[in-house]
Amino acid sequence: MSKSLPSRAENYSEWYNELVKRADLAENSAVRGCMIIKPYGYSIWEKMQRALDDMFKETGHVNAYFPLLIPKSFLSKEASHVEGFAKECAVVTHYRLKNDPNGHGVIVDPDAKLEEELIIRPTSETVIWSTYKNWVQSYRDLPILMNQWANVMRWEMRTRLFLRTAEFLWQEGHTAHATKEEAVEETEQMLNIYSEFAETFMAMPVIKGRKTANERFAGAEDTYCIEAMMQDGKALQAGTSHFLGQNFAKAFDVKFLNKANQQEFVWGTSWGVSTRLMGALIMAHSDDQGLVLPPKLAPIQVVIVPIYKGEEQLNNIKSKIDPLVSALKKRGISVKFDISENQSPGFKFAEYELKGVPIRLAIGNRDIENGTIELARRDTRVKISLPFDGIEQVIVDTLEDIQTSIYQKALDFRAANTFEVNTWDEFLVKIEEGGFLSAHWDGSPETEEKIKELTKATIRCIPLDSQEEAGKCILTGNPSKQRVIFARAY
Incomplete structure (x- = not known):
């Protein structure tokens, strides 16, 4: 905490890497290119996940889970798909270890070679469409509106926490439809959901568009995307939605009997966002003092730090603050009343600023006497003393204003650049x-x-x-x- 963060202006990359680690979001793991998402970082991802999952379910989608391992032969069935992912695939070749007869730990048992290698999923189109073949016979079985929350592996050579790691968390939607029009409508609908989530929850303006043929998802006929601008002026692809046409249906022979009693191939889509959104959230809003989190995704929306000497003063403060904490929680606001004694108030102020808590309240014995409380906004770093009476509604209004202001600041930055x-x-x-x-x-x-x-x-x-x-x-x-x-x- 004593060491300040690198400046964005001087070294944006180092600023980002240091902030991710020092804000307790994530760290590198013992496995090259993989990360450990720490509790504070994971709690932000959980809020993202919960909001998106609700949006998916409101549009009729359901969650399922498909295997992590994919037979190699599945990836061979759609030529452009395998070409797009072949260089990133991790392959399982054996199913057993044994003790090294020379006493050097364990070795792969050469007698346990798999008849067919298994691919750790880079994405799940192939295993899911092989399953849809068993699920679809008639137009009455369509549409299938399926999503899964999972991990995937793409063997990245150059990695950076959240932005590009060998293993990452994501959701992947895979839907099957009776008509092209319905599948295109689904593709566009999911792009709009991603855009709404980015702007409403992440406070991050995005441009909705289509990818060129060169940038299109491997195996898709059309790829839609949302693009966001980071504070260094670089773009970050924040979500994609793919119209697959009938490519995967033909590769896996997924047909249905239509209303005219004729066989035809189904139409498909896939769409996804990942923990890359965590990187986008950090880079879109944060500053040289630490994270700046939009209230809708902040694990702690309000922190209250008491300033006191002795148990009597603390009890006096608690008698005022406890009812406020209860009232805020009833409104669905996550609040922390930090009465820990192992850190000074100044240390706590710096820590919660680093972690991007939107509102910090400070109250001491003199505030109690004056009927006031200090409110500090993380986004503007402005501190003001306010009457304690009515502070509950002020907090609610301020959280809404912070959410709006953060979005407007990012929008203005994009317009200026x-x-x-x-x-x-x-x-x-x-x-x-x-x-x-x-x-x-x-x-x-x-x-x-x-x-x-x-x-x-x-x-x-x-x-x-x-x-x-x-x-x-x-x-x-x-x-x-x-x-x-x-x-x-x-």
């Missing part, structure tokens, strides 16, 4: 400054790859709300029908 560029020279200058660049692209995958090679910038999305606008590609000068969003990204 989004630029319309029309020439290649202008593009080269602006991409070095960071932010989102709205520019024309000729639609060619080759042009897209060349821009990426030259600048490390990718097309984050083709915005859904963009209008057709005739122009010229910034690199080739070829005709372009609309602008797309370029940025460097995590």
Whole structure:
């Protein structure tokens, strides 16, 4: 606590890494590329999970669980899918260990080789669609609106806590439909749910759009995404929703008898968000003093720190604070009255600031005499002394205002760092400054790859709300029908 965080301006990456660890969110594990999510970090993820799960269920989705291990042959059935994930797959080849006859611990038993290797799931389309074949016979069996909360493994070489780890937590929805129109509607609906969650709960503005063919999910016909801007001007893909067409249905022979008594393949979608949202939450709002958490996702929304000498003063403060704590809890507000004696009030102030608690209240014997209490907002770091009477409603109103203000600050930042560029020279200058660049692209995958090679910038999305606008590609000068969003990204 005595050592200040690195400055965002001086070293954004180091600031992020230090903040994740010092705010007790996560740490590296003994397994390379994997992380331990600590209780405070996991409690934020639980709030995310609970909110999203409620939103899924309100739209008719149900939860299930599918195996962690996938037969290798399943991944061979959809060519583009296996090509997209082959380099990231961890493979189980044996099912038994034995003591090393030379006395060096345990070794893999060579006699326990699996007949078919098993893949630790990088995503579950294949194992789920092999199951849907058994579940679907008639149009009456559709739609299937399934989600699972699970872990996946993708063998990342360069890892960073929450943003990119070999194992991470996520939810993956997999739905099956009788018509293309219904599947497309589902894909768009889930994108809207992700957007609503990001903006309403995370206080993080996002751009909804479609991915280019180069950036599309392996095995999908179309990929929709939400893109957010971090405080260093880089983009972060915060969620994706994929229209799979009939690709996986054909790969796993999932057919149904339609109302005309004809056999046809079902239409599919998949969609997901992961613990990467934790990284987005940190980078979208936090400052050089620590986390800044939106109240809707903060594990502790209000902390009360008493300042006292002796048991008599503490009891006097408790007689005022205990009823307030009960009243706040009845309103669904998570509150902590910190009467621990092993840390000074000043230490507690710094700790709760580091952990992003939205509201901190401080009260001492003089406040009791004056009928006041001090309220400090984490987002603005403003402290004011207020009458104790009526403080309950002030807290409720302030939490709502913090949620709104954090969102507006992030929205204003994005607006100030989004630029319309029309020439290649202008593009080269602006991409070095960071932010989102709205520019024309000729639609060619080759042009897209060349821009990426030259600048490390990718097309984050083709915005859904963009209008057709005739122009010229910034690199080739070829005709372009609309602008797309370029940025460097995590």
